[in-house]
Amino acid sequence: MQPVRNDIHNSDLPVLCQSCESRHQGICGALTSEQLLALARHTRRVHHAAGQELLADAEPIISYGNVLSGVVKLSKVLEDGRQQVVGLQFAPDLLGRLFASESRVTAEAASDVELCMVPKPALEALVRENPALEHRIMLQTLRELDEARDWMVTLGRKTAAEKVASFLYLIASHIDPTQEEVTSFDLPLSRADIGDFLGLTIETVSRQISKLKADGVIEIENYRHVSVPDVARLRVRCG
């Protein structure tokens, strides 16, 4: 696999876009090279360390962000502090709710993250004159809705063991945008975040991970690194 894919008009593209995943599966695939050039004048690539807040709930959105690498955690909190992770975003997802003046979730870098930031007015102008772009974003939104509904089944109807297995399977199948499933990866979330994603406590998550390890379904190294020798065996544990 070469670092820069060779397209017909690669040489006309902004340097930063040439090897960007978003041009292939992400929203930039809806743009002509002229539009991409115009857009690239407004964008900037930024890096955030794990734990940094990207968007705050009920705060105005200034920029959209295309996820280039890493994992972004979307969450909501109740007044008394209980927290629920309501989604994870991987490359090449678009961060920030289109057309909303305010965010309805808190977004935080779960791992180290690379984003391509697009000022809100720039992207919205482009959307208005380019229905194909809105169409792409629509497809992403529909996919996010499907994923949210799948996760509701996990939250509402699965046991703790099934929830943890489902989480590990979710990560294995999303962590690398270029691969379907991966058998060895670093968890982008702490035990506390996993608990907030699954509606469980830290202790229950830890116990279920220990059980999967004891049963030989997964191997764990250094708390965060997971190997799955047989993905099918993990999948049957998802309920």
Added chain:
Amino acid sequence: MQPVRNDIHNSDLPVLCQSCESRHQGICGALTSEQLLALARHTRRVHHAAGQELLADAEPIISYGNVLSGVVKLSKVLEDGRQQVVGLQFAPDLLGRLFASESRVTAEAASDVELCMVPKPALEALVRENPALEHRIMLQTLRELDEARDWMVTLGRKTAAEKVASFLYLIASHIDPTQEEVTSFDLPLSRADIGDFLGLTIETVSRQISKLKADGVIEIENYRHVSVPDVARLRVRCG
């Protein structure tokens, strides 16, 4: 309130559209009266009794349906039969996932339901030539995503008592499309469906409803009819 709203061009509109809520808040609001006339040639109004299946999971979608009255229940089931309700649709929501050849949920009439059925090709053709229509549907999809994420907080982090209160509040605030909040209504779902929506058993739902009644937060008549003397008291129980 008059039965037929008086708009400028009411007389040009198809008879069935004249008093239709969807023209005001729903997707038909994006259409000109010419487009509405053209579309109305393909649509038909249908009635379904409570309990009838409208879409099956993993089955092809033939028609979209605009909800005119009543409540539609969207659900998913695990292989072993565990069920989770993943959404409710009220007037004037659009039923059926745009652009998908297959449904990803089972849709069922929760109460008696009136739908305005639109053949899939007819709506998709209209969407292609009318970006404003896709935009309307996009806004509805974004709203559904917000609602799904709000509900994930309820499923993952609330107690049984808070879940039941949240459900009653959801119904009170959605059952009538013309009103913000309503203080007296019929539950569109059985205890079993409420349990499947909240990730609880029938018995737990029943006990929590009894407790709300004993505490004077709600009154119940004939199992299904609910009165909420003070909506604020219900809201504080939502967590």
Added chain:
DNA sequence: CGATAGTTTGAACAAACTCAAGACACGTGG
């Protein structure tokens, strides 16, 4: 080397579930 943050493990506890029985509304047929 000690401090710290994240994680694991154990024991007691509580919330929600399961199983079981009974109440209530409604429809049907005697």
Added chain:
DNA sequence: CCACGTGTCTTGAGTTTGTTCAAACTATCG
């Protein structure tokens, strides 16, 4: 009209699952 059956709902008692609280373990970093 009443007896009966059915489906839905409520209530109770005992059990299970996951939580809470507490302590110990491990890696990392100054």
